[in-house]
Amino acid sequence: MKVGSRMDWGTVREQLEGILSISVDTVRWPVSDWDHASEASGEPVSSVIKNGRVYWLVQKQESEALLFAVDEQVVSDVERRLVELVLSTKKEPEPKPARMPTEEERKAGLVRDWLHQQQERGFTQAEMPDQLVSLLSLYSTKVPILLYGDYTTSRRVHYAELKKLLDSFFDAEITLIPLTEKEWLILGSEKILTMDGGDDRISDEESLEDKLAAMGYGLHEMLENEWVGEAHLAVHYPMTPAKSLYSVVLQLRETIMLGRTYHVGSSMHLPWELQLEKLVHLVPEAEKASFLERVLKRLDVAFDPETMTTLEQFFQLDCNVSETAKKLYIHRNTLLYRLDKFKQETGLDVRTFNNAVLVKIAMLLYKVTKRK
Numbered sequence: 001m002k003v004g005s006r007m008d009w010g011t012v013r014e015q016l017e018g019i020l021s022i023s024v025d026t027v028r029w030p031v032s033d034w035d036h037a038s039e040a041s042g043e044p045v046s047s048v049i050k051n052g053r054v055y056w057l058v059q060k061q062e063s064e065a066l067l068f069a070v071d072e073q074v075v076s077d078v079e080r081r082l083v084e085l086v087l088s089t090k091k092e093p094e095p096k097p098a099r100m101p102t103e104e105e106r107k108a109g110l111v112r113d114w115l116h117q118q119q120e121r122g123f124t125q126a127e128m129p130d131q132l133v134s135l136l137s138l139y140s141t142k143v144p145i146l147l148y149g150d151y152t153t154s155r156r157v158h159y160a161e162l163k164k165l166l167d168s169f170f171d172a173e174i175t176l177i178p179l180t181e182k183e184w185l186i187l188g189s190e191k192i193l194t195m196d197g198g199d200d201r202i203s204d205e206e207s208l209e210d211k212l213a214a215m216g217y218g219l220h221e222m223l224e225n226e227w228v229g230e231a232h233l234a235v236h237y238p239m240t241p242a243k244s245l246y247s248v249v250l251q252l253r254e255t256i257m258l259g260r261t262y263h264v265g266s267s268m269h270l271p272w273e274l275q276l277e278k279l280v281h282l283v284p285e286a287e288k289a290s291f292l293e294r295v296l297k298r299l300d301v302a303f304d305p306e307t308m309t310t311l312e313q314f315f316q317l318d319c320n321v322s323e324t325a326k327k328l329y330i331h332r333n334t335l336l337y338r339l340d341k342f343k344q345e346t347g348l349d350v351r352t353f354n355n356a357v358l359v360k361i362a363m364l365l366y367k368v369t370k371r372k
Contacts, residue, residue: 025069034065047083107135108177117244126246140239142187146252149182151229162208234269262314288365295362302346
C-alpha cells in the first residue's frame with residue numbers, strides 16, 4: 001500500500017502484527033550501525049539478531065535505517081524468514097538514473113518530432129526546414145531503411161546500442177532516427193550498397209533493386225542473430241532527405257504493412273515486389289469478396305496448404321515448370337498433376353497468362369479475407 005508515492009510502512013507493520021499475533025516495534029538506526037551489524041554475518045542480510053531482539057531492515061533513508069523489531073523468543077526462524085519475504089515484496093525498486101541522450105540522439109529526436117508534426121497535420125508531402133537538414137547533414141543522397149523491431153514491451157532497445165550495431169555492420173557512418181519505441185529509420189550513403197564489392201558504382205550486371213535487396217537481406221540476417229525479437233525491414237530507392245524524407249517514411253511504412261498483410265512469415269519487404277499487393281489493397285472489401293466468389297467457387301478446397309505452396313513457388317519462378325519442381329523437390333510429373341488437379345477444381349489453367357493473373361490476385365485476396 002502507498003501513501004502518495006511513498007510506501008505506508010505503518011500499515012505494513014500492522015499487517016505483520018496480524019500475521020504474527022505479536023507487537024512489532026518501529027525503530028531507527030544510523031545506517032552505519034545497520035551496516036556494521038549486517039557485515040558481522042559475513043553476507044548481505046535482511047535481518048539481524050542483536051541483544052535478544054530480531055531487527056528487519058525496512059529501508060535506508062539517507063543516513064538513517066528504518067527497522068522493524070520484536071523480541072527474539074517470540075518468533076521462530078520460519079516466521080523470521082517469512083517477514084523478510086513480506087518486506088522484500090513491499091519494497092519499491094530504486095529508480096535508475098536517467099540516461100542522458102547523446103548530442104547525436106538529441107538531433108535525431110528533433111527530426112523525429114518534425115516528422116510526427118507532419119503526420120498529425122495529415123500531410124503526405126513536406127520539405128524539411130534547412131535548420132533540421134543541417135543538423136544531421138541530410139543534403140546528400142541517402143539509402144533509407146525502415147526497421148520495425150517486433151520485440152516485447154519489456155525489452156527496450158536503446159539508441160546507442162542499435163547505432164553501434166549498425167555502424168559495425170555497415171562499416172560506415174549512418175544516421176539513425178527513432179520514430180517510435182519500436183520503429184527506426186536508418187539512412188546510409190550509397191556506399192552501403194557496395195560495401196562488399198569495393199566499387200562505389202552500381203555494376204551493369206546487377207540492378208539497383210538487386211543491390212538494395214542484397215543489402216537488406218544481409219542486414220536482416222545480422223539483426224536476427226544479434227538482436228532480440230523479430231525484425232521487419234523495408235528498403236527504398238536512394239533519395240535526398242532534404243526534399244522527400246517525410247513522404248519516403250510514409251511509403252516505407254506502407255511497404256511493411258503490405259508485406260505483413262499479404263506475405264505472413266516474410267520479414268524483408270521491398271516496394272517494387274509489392275506493386276500488385278498495393279493495387280489490390282485499395283479494392284473495397286465487398287469487391288474483394290465478390291471477385292473471389294466469381295473466380296473461385298470452392299475456395300478452401302482449391303487453396304489447401306499444398307496447393308498454395310505449389311502456386312506461390314510456380315508464380316515466383318515465372319511459371320517455369322522444371323524450376324518449380326526442382327524448388328519443391330518433386331518430380332516434374334507430380335507438379336503437372338497438381339496443376340491439372342487445380343484446373344479441374346477451378347476451371348483455371350495457371351499455365352496460361354490470363355488465368356495465372358486471375359489466380360495470383362485471388363491468392364492475395366484469399367489470404368486476407370480468410371484471416372478476417
